[in-house]
Amino acid sequence: METRTHIPVAKDYLKDSVLLNESVDLPSDVEKVLRFVRREKVKYPVVFVGTGSSGLISGAGETLDQVKRYLGDRDIKAEVVETGSTGYCTMEPVMEVQMPGKTRVAFRQVTGDKVPFLLDGVFNNMIPDVQVLGQHRNPSLEVWKDVPFIDELPFFSIQLRNLLRNWGRISPLSIEEYIATGGYRSYLKTIRSYTHDEVCDIVERSGLQGRGGGGFLTGKKWKVAHTVIADQRYLLCNADESDPGGFANRAMIESDPHRLIEGVMIAAYAIGTSKAFIYIRNDYNTAISRLEEAIRQARDYGLLGHDVFGSGFNIEIAVRKGPGAFVCGEETAMISSIEGKRGMPRPKPPYPAVSGLFGKPTVVNNVETLSNVPAIFENGPDWFRSIGSESARGTKVLVLSGRIVNQGIIEVPLGTVVKDIIFGAGEGIPGKKGFKAIQIGGPSGGFLTGENIDTPYDFESLEAEGVYMGSGGMVVLDEGCCIIDTVRYFMDFIQKESCGKCIPCREGTRRMLEVYENITRRPVDENGHTTLERFKGVMQLESLAEVIRDTSLCGLGQKAPNPVISSLRYFRNDYEEHIFDRKCSAGVCKELRLFRIDVDKCTGCTVCAPKCPVSAIIGTRHHPFFIVEDKCTGCGICYDVCKFSAISVI
Amino acid sequence: MDGKTNDILRKYPKGSRDSLIPILQDIQDQDGYLSEQALVEVGRYLDLPSGKIYGLATFYNQFRFGPPGQHHVCLCHGTSCHVTGAGDVRKELEKKLRIKPGETTRDGKFSFELSACMGACHLSPLIRVNGRYHTGVKPGDVKEIMDSYIEGGEE
Ligand SMILES: Cc1cc2nc3c(=O)[nH]c(=O)nc-3n(C[C@H](O)[C@H](O)[C@H](O)COP(=O)(O)O)c2cc1C
Numbered sequence A: 001m002e003t004r005t006h007i008p009v010a011k012d013y014l015k016d017s018v019l020l021n022e023s024v025d026l027p028s029d030v031e032k033v034l035r036f037v038r039r040e041k042v043k044y045p046v047v048f049v050g051t052g053s054s055g056l057i058s059g060a061g062e063t064l065d066q067v068k069r070y071l072g073d074r075d076i077k078a079e080v081v082e083t084g085s086t087g088y089c090t091m092e093p094v095m096e097v098q099m100p101g102k103t104r105v106a107f108r109q110v111t112g113d114k115v116p117f118l119l120d121g122v123f124n125n126m127i128p129d130v131q132v133l134g135q136h137r138n139p140s141l142e143v144w145k146d147v148p149f150i151d152e153l154p155f156f157s158i159q160l161r162n163l164l165r166n167w168g169r170i171s172p173l174s175i176e177e178y179i180a181t182g183g184y185r186s187y188l189k190t191i192r193s194y195t196h197d198e199v200c201d202i203v204e205r206s207g208l209q210g211r212g213g214g215g216f217l218t219g220k221k222w223k224v225a226h227t228v229i230a231d232q233r234y235l236l237c238n239a240d241e242s243d244p245g246g247f248a249n250r251a252m253i254e255s256d257p258h259r260l261i262e263g264v265m266i267a268a269y270a271i272g273t274s275k276a277f278i279y280i281r282n283d284y285n286t287a288i289s290r291l292e293e294a295i296r297q298a299r300d301y302g303l304l305g306h307d308v309f310g311s312g313f314n315i316e317i318a319v320r321k322g323p324g325a326f327v328c329g330e331e332t333a334m335i336s337s338i339e340g341k342r343g344m345p346r347p348k349p350p351y352p353a354v355s356g357l358f359g360k361p362t363v364v365n366n367v368e369t370l371s372n373v374p375a376i377f378e379n380g381p382d383w384f385r386s387i388g389s390e391s392a393r394g395t396k397v398l399v400l401s402g403r404i405v406n407q408g409i410i411e412v413p414l415g416t417v418v419k420d421i422i423f424g425a426g427e428g429i430p431g432k433k434g435f436k437a438i439q440i441g442g443p444s445g446g447f448l449t450g451e452n453i454d455t456p457y458d459f460e461s462l463e464a465e466g467v468y469m470g471s472g473g474m475v476v477l478d479e480g481c482c483i484i485d486t487v488r489y490f491m492d493f494i495q496k497e498s499c500g501k502c503i504p505c506r507e508g509t510r511r512m513l514e515v516y517e518n519i520t521r522r523p524v525d526e527n528g529h530t531t532l533e534r535f536k537g538v539m540q541l542e543s544l545a546e547v548i549r550d551t552s553l554c555g556l557g558q559k560a561p562n563p564v565i566s567s568l569r570y571f572r573n574d575y576e577e578h579i580f581d582r583k584c585s586a587g588v589c590k591e592l593r594l595f596r597i598d599v600d601k602c603t604g605c606t607v608c609a610p611k612c613p614v615s616a617i618i619g620t621r622h623h624p625f626f627i628v629e630d631k632c633t634g635c636g637i638c639y640d641v642c643k644f645s646a647i648s649v650i
Numbered sequence B: 001m002d003g004k005t006n007d008i009l010r011k012y013p014k015g016s017r018d019s020l021i022p023i024l025q026d027i028q029d030q031d032g033y034l035s036e037q038a039l040v041e042v043g044r045y046l047d048l049p050s051g052k053i054y055g056l057a058t059f060y061n062q063f064r065f066g067p068p069g070q071h072h073v074c075l076c077h078g079t080s081c082h083v084t085g086a087g088d089v090r091k092e093l094e095k096k097l098r099i100k101p102g103e104t105t106r107d108g109k110f111s112f113e114l115s116a117c118m119g120a121c122h123l124s125p126l127i128r129v130n131g132r133y134h135t136g137v138k139p140g141d142v143k144e145i146m147d148s149y150i151e152g153g154e155e
């Protein structure tokens, strides 16, 4: 076994012949070398294992060990490469094999124990068809018979992979491979031949909008920061991404960190700063270590540091670990956090682009926004404008999760119809239950239902449906999920994460949570004012939502009522069912359930009665028992312990 | 411990306010939590009242003020995990361990924490115990998983 840790090209060769070569097309002899670096041509078999976070949690570490053991035991001359994630989480761990002269073929759900069987097959020129995912297209190589092409699978066929094009293909820890796919050439072109203003102009012309949720024109933001007169400016890359269900930014760093770093460097040049920070949540160990390694490599190549490639441009990138608070994703809160204070938002204006970190002009940009930048300079702003819809240019990275067949991360042109995403790339809903809704944008977002699922996915179209795009999370709910419970969950999250500066946000969201807790629980007694409170609470939801939205300082509070408003709009029936019938037909709100004992099935075994925490079950041995409805709290313990399935939910 | 905290402080010679969070992170990485003494020392070094530092540290989810349990149980509670039943798993964990998120059992064996998203929604609901993952966890599995750590002792 041979593990190629060093690419067979010298650093100086890559620097002189590739990075410093300003022509669009590289000479053919250089291209030939790069094809080897990209492993389009291989002399020995290569085994690739995807080791992003989702792969590692699925067991890719064990897969990798088994591959190495297999090759070592048999003394096979082959190379083992760790790549990023393919994005197709359901299929993790993914292992790919490239044999000399043949196309690269991918296998799905390759846990450690499957490795010997699969490798036995491939090395003997035979593809075991049980676990094959597909083969990559490469016209110069011989194809495997009866193996589908990866780009024809529904999960991939709808995608347009610009940002994710290296995902699962190259090693995220190899700057050489990134350079061989065209990397860092845009950056050097920019700092050597464009002025700061030109860079801002090009990005503005491309129509790139911030992907952190706001959708502000990135080029415009840069211009503001660049025109303010100051002795120091800062660039902050927002990689905090703490909303539940969002992990696209993190995965982008794990699978292609150099793309982000190149974007950060171009942005830093555009606004004329030498100091950039990447603020990433401290829990994301894999992403942080890959990012730090990538920065180290870039410095080693002289791409970072003092007087980069003799251009006179200085740049330093520092990684700051966010100590974990959702609100620190908000730009001014993040600035406070870096300054060593509590991460509390402050009023805008002044906008950070005018007065931000340490009072200096500061541009805050999302990971995905910055990762888009290198390709804009590689292919030109008009290329970027040609992708997406009239109102929103470019692509968007989305996370598909929840009750959907294909879960994972995809990239589609903005303006793609949501239905095509869910039923195309996602291949619909598993099991027999029907589609209910799709939740977009996490705790600041809203729902789309069967009626408006053909909305195009872009800022304006979604906003018209009352949904805020947020960071790109898409959670699919089927009929086994309860909308009220989902909203309660978001309220619980927001209420905990509110920084507490504004009373409407701090107290209002808590009050909203109480309302939801009240309607997902059976009232203790029907008299008193608890019943009245329930109704009053729900009637107040709308006005409460309005007050919170209008009087909160930052986006967290302003957008907190979004799931409430959106669910009231589309799921009034569910509310009525919970309030009037005290029922949750999805069976999720446990405390609303009522149990009944089937007299024909109950043998009077007495197992359930002593287990009931509120003594709601009465009866005598060998005769059917009975549940006192008024006492029952719906905990379901009796349901679980009954051996005769005599207890059912009404 | 004194000496070790000093080693960390020495890495930040400027002693400016913006090094406060990285210092606290380093101390927690080393000791597992922020002790009262460490907070006082950091305060002296940065010339800040230790109450202020405590106020800052409590704002963030990362910092803890007591040692973590021998087995640190972390339940993913993202949206996807929630709709696939993490709420029930959480209740079951609370019942089994008799602690709420953020707490440590009295015998110091277990501590429990919620995570907003671990980034493996396709395996939800999921629990991480000291770096080992249990995926597709059902409420009924909780007892068995936790028992395996009680019996297994040191991990
Ligand atoms: C509560 C809250 C959380 C946010 N979280 C994030 C986040 O995790 N990542 C992000 O890029 N932007 C987040 N934002 C948006 C940022 O404030 C900011 O608008 C964004 O980083 C700007 O970058 P862009 O122009 O590239 O989109 C959040 C905003 C709010 C109000």
Ligand code: SF4
Pocket (backbone or CB within 6 Å): A327, A344, A345, A497, A498, A499, A500, A501, A502, A503, A505, A506, A552, A553, A554, A555, A556, A557, A558
């Ligand atoms: S809206 Fe909420 S999170 Fe934002 S500043 Fe006010 S209290 Fe803090």
